[in-house]
Amino acid sequence: QGQLVESGGGLVQAGGSLRLSCAPSGSSTSVNSAGWYRQAPGKQRELVAAFTSGGTTNYADSVKGRFTISRDNFKNTVYLQMNSLKPEDTAVYYCNLNFNYYSVYGPRALDAWGQGTLVTVSS
16 A cells, blocks of 8 residues: 556647546545646646545646646546646656555555656657
């Protein structure tokens, strides 16, 4: 437990699209909340998009209207759809999930980070 699997990064031209996905690598029962963050070279990690356990969704101003965070409750997977990508979106993207699972001690919640996936947008 405690591991997340991220995928979907890559190289894309400006104006293109990518979809990132993130899911617990082990068994899980549900995702409570999630966030996507990014860190560009020489910059601090910043929040890109997130949803709370109450269902509130928020986005960084720089990605509003272009990025969409979503979830598949059956697969316990969280996605980040990125459209109209710009060179300034180039960064390593990390997911953060708070999810539930069953342990030998009963139901538990865990907060975990993905390993990061590189998104490169060429001009």
